[in-house]
Amino acid sequence: MDSSDKIYYFDTGIRNAILRDFRGLNQRPDKGELLESFVLHQMQENLKISQDIYYWRTREKDEVDFVLVQDRIPIAIEVKSKMDLMEIPAGIKQFLKKYPECKQAVVLNEHLYGKLIFQNRNILFAPHYYASLIPSLFERDS
Template sequence: MKASFRSARLVVIDEAQRVKNVGITAKLIHDNYPETKLLLTGSSSIDLANTIKEPLTSRSIDYILYPLAASEVASNATDARRLIEKSLVLGSYPRSWQMADNDATTYLRNLANNYLYRDAFATNAIFDTTIIDRLLHLLAFQVGNEVSYSEVARHIEVSKETAMRYIDLLEKAFIVFRLSQYRKNQRNEVGRLRKVYFYDLGVRNGLIDNFLPLSYRNDVGALWENYCIAERKKYLQKMNIYARHYFWRSYTRQEIDLVEEIGVNTGAYEFRYKDQKVKLPSNFVADYPDVPFKILIKDTLSDFIYQ
């Protein structure tokens, strides 16, 4: 180890959860060579945490390596708006942006259907690939809609507990993320529902095998909502801002796409790909009169996701 790391300024260990005793090794490097920075990457947060959490207590910082952000594929906000359609269809994986569109769709189909979670679940023996595949396809069609664990379980023919566990695995593998419902014990608010989004829309479109241009699609609203929320998460991490995200719905089916809490400040957001009038739900206004509300369309999104 002395010969390998004494002069190194940065040591990168990819898929670190596969390396035997990687946590102890990383601790020894950190303690003996404080000038050397260690970057440990893994496809699954749970597997990586299980191998390094205890040895590296108070010695590490967690960081999510998202797909490319809008500010990384565009030189300015105007350029970012121009590239939105490509992001909605082909996603933001770096490799897909280096390819011609036809090659990118082939790559994404192959990734989504053959390799998407294999590395992430390599050390987790308790999973069924058939169930995972069916679950992923179901969730891909549910983007933007509320997800009932009971309904998901019924469709993929497993118990509710199994469905919840598999969705949790997919989230820890950075394939999907969930929003819970914003509720402050108001009588007109529905509880215990979730929305599930994909970290990358190219993966989502690969799962349903749909790479058509937006003008030929009937899911533009769902794509736009997913894109805005995922890009917001990237932006906030880049700016080192911690936020809690929710969606809101009442029993009368009034909805708000995103409620964001940053410290003591709360904001409500609706996402519309095209400019259209949106009325703030009356129940939300009555229950949360001090929460500001914004409608974000393609031409007004820059300050929300771009820096």
């Protein structure tokens, strides 16, 4: 896994000022990027010193928005701005196939909450505001 090549703004207000776009979130074409920044900051606030955050993408363009790693054990995290059904994103499936040590994944979305099983691993679906709790998932797994 490599570190992220993506750039995130610490203050999305500055990002909005640079873009001169202050519309509401649901009217923004960059809603996904804004939600990813929100999720990253929420996780960083609760990150433990033994945890790192990465971004994962293959040559085939499969990707996972965030990979939280503690003691070489990853949790795959995908952020969706719109999702009507609990479906496991292709990037999560590819990540789980490549990294058998990954025991769970999280799909953050607008309003769906639940759990699916894929290859004997838990895939949690939860609203975006759940992001601050993701670093504590390792505690439950121990």
